[in-house]
Amino acid sequence: MKPVRTILEMKPLPKGFFRISIDQGPSTEQHKMHQETVFKHRLSTGQMLEERAWKKLLEDDAYFTLLDYALARIAERDYTKKSLKEKLTLRKAKPSVITRVIKQLEDMAVLDEARTLDRMREDFLQGPPKGGKLLKQQLLKAGFDVETVKATLEGIDPAVWAERCEAYCQSLLTRYKHETHLARKRKMMTAAYTKGFDQEMVETAVDIVLKRATPVDEEALLATRFKQLKDRYNLKDAKTRNALIRTLLRQGFAYSAIIKMIESEGNV
Secondary structure: OOOEEEEEEEEEEOOOEEEEEEEEOOEEEEEEEEHHHHHHOOOOOOOEEEHHHHHHHHHHHHHHHHHHHHHHHHHHOOOOHHHHHHHHHOOOOOHHHHHHHHHHHHHOOOOOHHHHHHHHHHHHHHOOOOOHHHHHHHHHHHOOOHHHHHHHHHOOOHHHHHHHHHHHHHHHHHHOOOOOHHHHHHHHHHHHHHOOOOHHHHHHHHHHHHHHOOOOOHHHHHHHHHHHHHHHOOOOOHHHHHHHHHHHHHOOOOHHHHHHHHHHOOOO
């Protein structure tokens, strides 16, 4: 005789679920089921379910529950098919259920990779100035294939990247306003590289921005730095004096200007 389960009680729960009490011969089981499962199978108190019907019911319940989860995740951010599959796999769902959910999302036009790609590209270009390398990383991480990412980047006018790079470098002037010209240039280039702009573009943008910038009074800046540092070093000792010179050189000051400053203190 085929195993039979009997529904003893059905109690509505929050968020679209039911608690189903099942009589399974010697024992009673409690199952939390999605309301769509209940409606699809027209479950009711006293209904008897054979093993085959029970397995189909559980499969449908896994599908409806996972579909709800997927829709909630898509509402939070964009997903590619690959990245969503990875997310759903973490729920320990069966591959067949995941495939069914993905197909349903595509049929609903909720999971649309072309639209997701367009939106990610536009969001990136409308956001803070960052370079193409970071967009490439972002798209690859999202699950787009290499050729799609390459075509997307090639479709963006190089002038757009140049403008963004220059805008980013311009924003750095305030941060590095108390730096020498050399230190400014070095730090601006390093910062722009980390934002995903390529080397040639960065060099051009930094040169343009620095030419427009108000020149740094390096003599006054050196005097200030020297005043801040000199008490930490014994300038009468060649070893510590050379350490101070190296520190100021790393900050972009000219060697001749440093020596002149030290000489003015009567320590050389």
